[in-house]
Amino acid sequence: xxxxxxxxxxxxxxxxxxxxxxxxxxxxxxxxxxxxxxxxxxxxxxxxxxxxxxxxxxxxxxxxxxxxxxxxxxxxxxxxxxxxxxxxxxxxxxxxxxxxxxxxxxxxxxxxxxxxxxxxxxxxxxxx
Amino acid sequence: xxxxxxxxxxxxxxxxxxxxxxxxxxxxxxxxxxxxxxxxxxxxxxxxxxxxxxxxxxxxxxxxxxxxxxxxxxxxxxxxxxxxxxxxxxxxxxxxxxxxxxxxxxxxxxxxxxxxxxxxxxxxxxxxxxxxxxxxxxxxxxxxxxxxxxxxxxxxxxxxxxxxxxxxxxxxxxxxxxxxxxxxxxxxxxxxxxxxxxxxxxxxxxxxxxxxxxxxxxxxxxxxxxxxxxxxxxxxxxxxxxxxxxxxxxxxxxxxxxxxxxxxxxxxxxxxxxxxxxxxxxxxxxxxxxxxxxxxxxxxxxxxxxxxxxxxxxxxxxxxxxxxxxxxxxxxxxxxxxxxxxxxxxxxxxxxxxxxxxxxxxxxxxxxxxxxxxxxxxxxxxxxxxxxxxxxxxxxxxxxxxxxxxxxxxxxxxxxxxxxxxxxxxxxxxxxxxxxxxxxxxxxxxxxxxxxxxxxxxxxxxxxxxxxxxxxxxxxxxxxxxxxxxxxxxxxxxxxxxxxxxxxxxxxxxxxxxxxxxxxxxxxxxxxxxxxxxxxxxxxxxxxxxxxxxxxxxxxxxxxxxxxxxxxxxxxxxxxxxxxxxxxxxxxxxxxxxxxxxxxxxxxxxxxxxxxxxxxxxxxxxxxxxxxxxxxxxxxxxxxxxxxxxxx
Numbered sequence: 001x002x003x004x005x006x007x008x009x010x011x012x013x014x015x016x017x018x019x020x021x022x023x024x025x026x027x028x029x030x031x032x033x034x035x036x037x038x039x040x041x042x043x044x045x046x047x048x049x050x051x052x053x054x055x056x057x058x059x060x061x062x063x064x065x066x067x068x069x070x071x072x073x074x075x076x077x078x079x080x081x082x083x084x085x086x087x088x089x090x091x092x093x094x095x096x097x098x099x100x101x102x103x104x105x106x107x108x109x110x111x112x113x114x115x116x117x118x119x120x121x122x123x124x125x126x127x128x
Numbered sequence: 129x130x131x132x133x134x135x136x137x138x139x140x141x142x143x144x145x146x147x148x149x150x151x152x153x154x155x156x157x158x159x160x161x162x163x164x165x166x167x168x169x170x171x172x173x174x175x176x177x178x179x180x181x182x183x184x185x186x187x188x189x190x191x192x193x194x195x196x197x198x199x200x201x202x203x204x205x206x207x208x209x210x211x212x213x214x215x216x217x218x219x220x221x222x223x224x225x226x227x228x229x230x231x232x233x234x235x236x237x238x239x240x241x242x243x244x245x246x247x248x249x250x251x252x253x254x255x256x257x258x259x260x261x262x263x264x265x266x267x268x269x270x271x272x273x274x275x276x277x278x279x280x281x282x283x284x285x286x287x288x289x290x291x292x293x294x295x296x297x298x299x300x301x302x303x304x305x306x307x308x309x310x311x312x313x314x315x316x317x318x319x320x321x322x323x324x325x326x327x328x329x330x331x332x333x334x335x336x337x338x339x340x341x342x343x344x345x346x347x348x349x350x351x352x353x354x355x356x357x358x359x360x361x362x363x364x365x366x367x368x369x370x371x372x373x374x375x376x377x378x379x380x381x382x383x384x385x386x387x388x389x390x391x392x393x394x395x396x397x398x399x400x401x402x403x404x405x406x407x408x409x410x411x412x413x414x415x416x417x418x419x420x421x422x423x424x425x426x427x428x429x430x431x432x433x434x435x436x437x438x439x440x441x442x443x444x445x446x447x448x449x450x451x452x453x454x455x456x457x458x459x460x461x462x463x464x465x466x467x468x469x470x471x472x473x474x475x476x477x478x479x480x481x482x483x484x485x486x487x488x489x490x491x492x493x494x495x496x497x498x499x500x501x502x503x504x505x506x507x508x509x510x511x512x513x514x515x516x517x518x519x520x521x522x523x524x525x526x527x528x529x530x531x532x533x534x535x536x537x538x539x540x541x542x543x544x545x546x547x548x549x550x551x552x553x554x555x556x557x558x559x560x561x562x563x564x565x566x567x568x569x570x571x572x573x574x575x576x577x578x579x580x581x582x583x584x585x586x587x588x589x590x591x592x593x594x595x596x597x598x599x600x601x602x603x604x605x606x607x608x609x610x611x612x613x614x615x616x617x618x619x620x621x622x623x624x625x626x627x628x629x630x631x632x633x634x635x636x637x638x639x640x641x642x643x644x645x646x647x648x649x650x651x652x653x654x655x656x657x658x659x660x661x662x663x664x665x666x667x668x669x670x671x672x673x674x675x676x677x678x679x680x681x682x683x684x685x686x687x688x689x690x691x692x693x694x695x696x697x698x699x700x701x702x703x704x705x706x707x708x709x710x711x712x713x714x715x716x717x718x719x720x721x722x723x724x725x726x727x728x729x730x731x732x733x734x735x736x737x738x739x740x741x742x743x744x745x746x747x748x749x750x751x752x753x754x755x756x757x758x759x760x761x762x763x764x765x766x767x768x769x770x771x772x773x774x775x776x
Contacts, residue, residue, distance in 0.1 A: 014421045014462050021413050057457050077341065078323055080316070086460060086476070098676065102316040108464030108472065112410050123320045 006118070007032040007047065009040030009066065010055035010084065019053070022111020029115060037061030041069055044076045051118055053105070056085045056096075067101060080122050084109075129244060129287060130305050132171075133157040134164035134178035134190065135206070144177075147233050148240075152267055152283045154308045161185025168194060170724055170771070172304040173201050175243055180207040180218065188221045195222030200720050202243040206231075241265065244291070255290035258352030260334065262290055271332035281306060282325045289339065289349050298346035298694055301721075322347055344692065414466055414513045422507060425462060428455050429504045432478065436500060440493045446486070453482035459503075466513050474503040524548050524644055527565035527601075529594075530555030530572060539569075539633045548641065558590045565601050567644045568594060569636065570623075572607040587614065591621030602643035606631065653764060654678045654695035656686060656712060657730065658704045670761050683707040687715070695725065697764050700747075702731035702738065710745045717746040726767045730755065 006029055008019050013035065020031040032047055034040035038061055044052060052070070056063035063083055070076040080102035096104055103121035105114070118124070131148060135141050136159045148155045158167050160183040168176055168190075176194070180187035191203050205218040208229045215226050224246075225239055241264055255262040259272045262283075269276040269286060278286070284306050289297060299315045306321075307313045322339060329338045340350040435452040438444055444452070460475035478499055481492060526548050528536060540550045551563055555571075572587050585593070587609070594603060604625045605618050618626045624643055627636065653675045657663055663679040670677050678693045680686065683704050690698075698716070700709035707715075709729055716722045728749040729742045742750045748767055751760065 012458055012462050014417060014424075015465060018414065018417055018465050022410055025409060025413075055461075057454070057461075059454060071343070074337075078326065078336075080319065080323070086457075086464075097315070100315075100319075102319060103314075107461055108467060110410075111465075112407065121316055123317055 004029040004051070004115075004118075004124070005032065005047065005049040006030070006051050006053060007034065007040065007043055007049040008053040008084075009034045009037060009058075009063075010053075011035050011058045012055070015055070015084075019111045019114065023114055026112045027115040037063070037066030037069070040066060041073075041076065044070060044079060045073070048075075049079060051102075051122060052079055052081045053114075053118075054081050054083055056083050064099065067099060071100065082118060082121060129174045129284060129291075130154045130156070130172065130308065131240070132164065132167055132173040132176045132178075134159075134161065134168075134176065134182060134187065136160060136179065136182055143233075144236075147237065149280075151237060151264075152280050152287070153240075154284065154306060156308045159183070161187065161190045164190050165193060168199065168201070169197065172301075172721070174247070174305065175202045175204065175240060177204045177206060177240070180205055180214070188217055191218070191221040191223050197723075198717060198720070199723065200247075202247050204239065204243060238265075255287065257290055257293055257349050258334075258338070260286075260290075260329070260338070262287055271329060271334050274332045276328050276332055278325070278328065281321055282328070285321055285325055289347070293349050296342050296346045296348040300694060301346070411513060418466055418510070418513055421462060421466070422510070425459060426504065426507050428459050429500060429507060431455050432459075432500045433504070436493055436497050439488060439490055443487055443490070449482060449488055453479055456482055463507075466510075468506065468510060471503055471506040471510070474499050474506065478503070524566040525564050526550050526640055527561065527563065527568045527598075528552040529558055529561065529568065529570045529590075531569070531606075532571075535571065535633065539637065542633055542637050548637065548644075555590075556584070558585060559593050561594070561597060565598055567640045568598060568601055568603045569640060570594065570603065570605045571629075572605055572609070573629075588617045588621060591618065591623055595622045602640075604636070604640055604643065606636065651697065651764070651768060652676050652678065652693060652695045653697050653699060654680065654690065654693050655699040656680045656683060656704070656709070657699075657701035658683075659701070666760075670764075675761060675764065683712055686712055690716070690722075697726045697728065697768060699728045699730055699760070699764070702729055702733060702742070710741055710747075713742075713745045713747055724771070726764075726771060728760075728763060728767065730760075 004027075006023060008016055008031060010016055010019075010033075016033040016035070020033060023029050023031050032043055032049060034043045037058060040052070040054070043049075054063045054066060058066075061069075063085075067081055067083075070079065070081060082103045082105055083096050083101050084105055084107060085096075086107050105117055105121075109117070129152075131153050133141060133144060133148075133155055135144070135157065141157045141159075145155050145157055156167055156171070156173075158164050161178075162184040164176070164178060164182070165185065167173075178187040178190060182190070185193075187205055187207070191205065194201065194203065202224045203222065204225045204227060205223045206227050206229060207214060207218070218226050224243055227236055227239060244264075255264065261270045262268070264287065267283060269278055269283060285302065288302070288305050289295075299318045302318045303313055303315070307317075326336060326339055330336045335350070337350050339347050341347055432452060432455055435444060435448060435455075438448065456475050456479035460472050460479060463471045463475060478496060481496055482488065526539075526543060528539065528550050529552075531539070531552060536550065536552045543550045551565070553561055553563070558570075570590065572590070587605075587607070591603070591605070603623045604627065605623050606627050606629055607614065608629045610626060610628060615626050625639060627639070653670060655663065655666055655677060657679070658681055660681055663681060666679055667677040678689065678695065680689050683706060686707070700712050702709040709731070713727050713729075716725070716727065726748045727746065728751060729747045730751050730753060731738060731742075732753050734752050739750045749763060751763060
């Protein structure tokens with residue numbers, strides 16, 4: 001069975017915890033967590049997750065800088081990144097897609113449905 | 129490899145499509161010559177196969193039209209007429225080959241392969257690159273003698289890249305060639321396919337950058353180690369180290385157990401009791417988490433109260449204001465996990481105000497203070513999380529207004545399959561509609577509807593309400609009132625489409641999804657003009673229309689910038705030093721890849737002959753300066769809409 005590995009980078013511990021729980025319960029995937037962009041990049045390099053969920057607005061190093069840093073490194077450039085963002089920011093979504101982000105998941109989300117959403121964005125559900 | 133089949137015989141289409149798909153070609157088929165022209169001139173094909181006897185426009189004329197318009201795509205003619213005159217006529221019209229019906233399928237496929245080979249930069253029957261070998265006649269792919277198990281799309285991807293192995297493929301190009309026009313693939317689709325092919329190559333011992341990424345440009349086949357020095361094309365090579373990235377574990381999962389993943393994630397969807405159980409556990413967990421989150425969130429509210437108190441006496445420093453905005457943002461994000469909608473809304477409003485201007489004036493206190501207090505109160509009274517609060521669905525939401533149950537069910541069945549959530553509300557609630565929506569479908573019964581269904585609001589009124597409530601959400605109206613006045617009302621109120629009640633749900637959904645995608649993908653506009661002042665104002669003028677603008681003042685840079693930007697539409701000034709706009713357009717159209725991008729000319733010249741010239745060189749529209757930004761935006765958007773309508 002294919003156990004995917006998801007890395008969530010969000011400075012809010014509550015979000016990390018709930019996402020981790022929801023995904024594990026829904027499909028049993030492994031969820032790695034990081035509380036900052038810098039920490040997230042380090043985890044991504046060593047752990048090579050299948051996908052990174054990245055909060056856009058974080059203090060110090062925001063989602064966009066983190067994404068660019070991930071893209072700039074050979075070890076992490078091929079890991080798909082999905083931004084987590086608030087629904088209101090539609091203008092930003094345009095910007096994200098031009099950055100080369102794999103997709104955007106808007107808050108609020110139900111963590112139980114995240115795996116389905118991720119699979120759809122990354123076409124892990126085959127060729128249908 | 130993408131093939132257009134123009135043929136009016138259903139049985140024949142079926143047989144041939146199956147044979148072609150069996151050989152991993154992606155096929156679009158149309159049944160008359162005019163449709164053939166529409167498709168062939170709108171999408172990029174690697175080959176067109178057409179019958180001679182066709183409704184509306186015969187194959188010979190169609191062939192001539194393509195050639196006259198500068199399309200170099202190989203054309204294979206099919207016909208029942210086995211006479212030399214017919215063959216000569218066909219070949220003279222610009223066809224590349226000619227097959228007489230009835231024909232042997234294997235022969236036809238071999239001829240197709242031969243034509244594709246001739247047009248590709250790699251005319252060998254076997255395609256190779258380093259240790260990779262692809263055999264188009266057997267559809268087998270090997271790396272160092274080891275067979276690669278590839279899906280259809282993965283195979284097509286490799287074949288395409290091998291056929292033009294010196295080329296850097298941008299994402300759009302891959303989309304164009306590998307997916308037929310009725311699919312709605314995204315850029316992420318391409319990336320995920322690339323990723324999977326890479327994984328499979330790595331698993332067979334290929335370097336992980338066998339397919340390399342050229343940032344901002346696309347993907348290319350990295351020259352094999354031994355011949356690396358012989359290829360010097362001046363590109364900056366991205367990433368050279370091998371061995372990083374995907375390991376073998378990734379591969380074995382990717383090929384063998386892909387369906388299992390989807391089964392897994394759909395397990396809950398298929399088994400309602402499992403879903404309910406999961407939800408219950410999740411809810412319990414949320415409740416438990418809320419116990420620790422609540423005090424933290426209240427503390428954040430206190431921070432906001434302090435910021436407001438500071439603002440009352442002094443101005444906030446920029447740092448303090450930014451910090452307060454971040455606090456509000458975080459609150460909104462956290463609270464949304466628990467589905468505390470009212471609190472989320474309050475936090476968002478605060479976030480918005482704190483970010484709305486640089487130095488917040490003290491009078492904002494009166495506005496913000498009650499909000500923070502209300503937020504505090506909301507958090508204090510939330511002792512536990514209710515099941516109905518949990519956010520449902522992250523799928524795009526289609527707000528369906530006023531549809532009957534039968535329609536709703538039909539739409540929902542298809543929508544679920546395509547990952548769209550349908551949220552129906554009765555027409556009576558159109559005024560108070562507030563649920564989230566990514567696209568709206570308003571079912572408006574007209575004159576023929578029964579008495580009970582007669583709405584209390586007019587079409588214009590309801591559209592007005594929706595436009596206020598959902599200013600940026602694409603709106604589709606379905607009605608039996610399709611007259612000019614109704615259409616006028618719909619478009620005046622910002623409605624995107626007015627469709628017949630009889631439109632099948634599949635089609636409605638496709639239109640809705642298209643509208644949804646349009647609203648999510650910015651349109652890239654490239655403007656070439658030597659007037660720097662005008663150029664400087666454009667990005668600001670066009671931005672509100674969802675257009676992403678790249679400006680260029682020096683026509684000499686045109687080709688380079690064009691490739692980099694890959695625009696959806698071009699705006700060219702006519703009078704420029706060295707190279708004028710007409711010439712730029714001719715340069716553009718000299719490359720088959722740029723046949724269909726719309727070109728708008730912009731000029732001070734109002735004379736008829738200049739305008740005539742604009743269309744002769746391949747322009748699509750001609751605008752006279754001076755021009756307001758809004759006017760330009762509308763013309764651009766109209767042009768694109770026309771193209772989409774044509775295509776789809």
